[in-house]
Amino acid sequence: MSRAAVTLIALIAFTPVARAQVTLGEAPAAGECFRYSVELDLTGKLIVTQEGTKEPIRLDAKARHLFAERTLTTADGMPARSARYYDSAAASAVVSGDKADRALPTDRALIVAHRNSDGTFCFSPTGPLTRDELDLVTEHFNPQCIPGLLPNKAVNVGDSWTVAPAAVQAACLFDGLIKNGLTGKLTAAANGQATFTIEGTAEGIENGAKVTLTITATGTFDATAKRVTALTWKQKDDREQGPVAPASQVEVTVALKRAALAEVPKELTDAALAAVPKGDVPAALALLRHADPKKRYELVYPRDWHVTGQTEQHLILRLLDKGEFIAQATFMVWKKADPGKHTPADEFKKAVGSTAGWVASRVIEDAETSSPDGRWMYRITAEGKMEELPVVQSFNLVAGPQGDQVAVTFAMKPDKAKAVGARDRELVNALAFPKK
Numbered sequence: 301m302s303r304a305a306v307t308l309i310a311l312i313a314f315t316p317v318a319r320a321q322v323t324l325g326e327a328p329a330a331g332e333c334f335r336y337s338v339e340l341d342l343t344g345k346l347i348v349t350q351e352g353t354k355e356p357i358r359l360d361a362k363a364r365h366l367f368a369e370r371t372l373t374t375a376d377g378m379p380a381r382s383a384r385y386y387d388s389a390a391a392s393a394v395v396s397g398d399k400a401d402r403a404l405p406t407d408r409a410l411i412v413a414h415r416n417s418d419g420t421f422c423f424s425p426t427g428p429l430t431r432d433e434l435d436l437v438t439e440h441f442n443p444q445c446i447p448g449l450l451p452n453k454a455v456n457v458g459d460s461w462t463v464a465p466a467a468v469q470a471a472c473l474f475d476g477l478i479k480n481g482l483t484g485k486l487t488a489a490a491n492g493q494a495t496f497t498i499e500g501t502a503e504g505i506e507n508g509a510k511v512t513l514t515i516t517a518t519g520t521f522d523a524t525a526k527r528v529t530a531l532t533w534k535q536k537d538d539r540e541q542g543p544v545a546p547a548s549q550v551e552v553t554v555a556l557k558r559a560a561l562a563e564v565p566k567e568l569t570d571a572a573l574a575a576v577p578k579g580d581v582p583a584a585l586a587l588l589r590h591a592d593p594k595k596r597y598e599l600v601y602p603r604d605w606h607v608t609g610q611t612e613q614h615l616i617l618r619l620l621d622k623g624e625f626i627a628q629a630t631f632m633v634w635k636k637a638d639p640g641k642h643t644p645a646d647e648f649k650k651a652v653g654s655t656a657g658w659v660a661s662r663v664i665e666d667a668e669t670s671s672p673d674g675r676w677m678y679r680i681t682a683e684g685k686m687e688e689l690p691v692v693q694s695f696n697l698v699a700g701p702q703g704d705q706v707a708v709t710f711a712m713k714p715d716k717a718k719a720v721g722a723r724d725r726e727l728v729n730a731l732a733f734p735k736k
């Protein structure tokens with residue numbers, strides 16, 4: 301071999317090979333619109349504890365959301381407040397063989413999603429959502445996180461980056477982020493298209509429970525349009541038991557498709573969004589609504605109360621304060637009286653005194669009130685023990701003008717009474733009966 305040939309081979313061997321480079325980032329701006337298709341498939345188990353024994357319960361769920369989203373404001377390089385109009389939003393879950401379906405009604409199709417340090421806050425400008433409706437529009441993958449998944453700079457194939465904490469919190473639907481171990485990587489780039497992955501683990505808090513997620517995701521980036529067009533997000537979800545939900549171990553796959561809209565849909569124009577507040581969310585729009593299945597009463601209440609159980613006669617809610625469980629409320633339909641009448645206070649007081657396991661040691665309040673509209677209420681609050689555990693309980697009987705009656709019992713540890721404050725009274729006052 302000639303010296304020239306040897307030299308040429310050496311030059312080729314030591315010449316750096318050019319790697320495909322992509323400016324991988326988006327620049328979200330107020331006013332831009334996208335149309336989304338988000339499909340979820342979940343399998344796994346709930347883990348409930350009964351008499352000290354943990355029992356797994358099979359869980360399978362599917363959900364599909366089709367909606368257009370308009371960015372209203374941005375922060376941290378991502379949309380911070382968005383207006384969404386759902387063409388459809390439906391979920392179906394099978395728990396231990398029992399199937400439950402949920403769907404968003406057309407009069408709540410307009411939703412505003414506000415992302416902040418406490419997670420994502422969704423509400424409808426048209427009125428209060430039910431807890432099921434709220435879950436339906438907040439528990440699907442939050443597309444506001446998408447720009448934050450990217451490094452927002454030029455990268456070569458094979459380069460990695462740490463995903464921004466705010467994007468991790470939004471993508472994982474955490475109320476608070478504990479640990480961020482998600483890493484992005486550009487894996488391929490050709491013909492104006494790039495492929496990237498997101499992998500790793502993340503830990504956070506949701507509804508007072510610790511959650512550990514193991515993520516494996518793949519995204520498609522249009523280098524010409526400078527936007528993500530598709531994302532497949534897979535996660536193994538390990539949740540500890542929390543104050544409002546059991547422990548669970550599930551695997552989730554989300555398939556998201558995304559397309560930019562050249563024109564703003566009529567449902568998201570400035571005129572259509574005239575009722576959307578530009579500042580803080582009014583308290584009335586932050587409330588949730590509950591209707592008794594037999595239409596015996598209605599309730600519009602603050603969303604820090606979480607429904608944890610429901611039967612034909614009972615409704616159970618738990619109050620969380622920054623993720624901490626501080627009180628439980630039990631609504632029980634009471635026997636109906638004649639119009640304008642109610643159960644005598646002494647009779648209700650006697651029934652309270654015979655509650656199994658309850659021993660009162662000190663009465664804090666014993667009061668009877670009525671209002672001009674025919675509403676009557678009796679309330680007795682006492683400190684004592686419930687099955688030998690110290691507790692403060694408040695027993696309330698509320699009657700409407702047509703004789704409809706509901707008993708509401710609040711239970712809390714004595715050291716939580718101050719944190720509850722007047723929130724138990726406010727919940728009782730929110731109770732409404734059907735009109736004649």
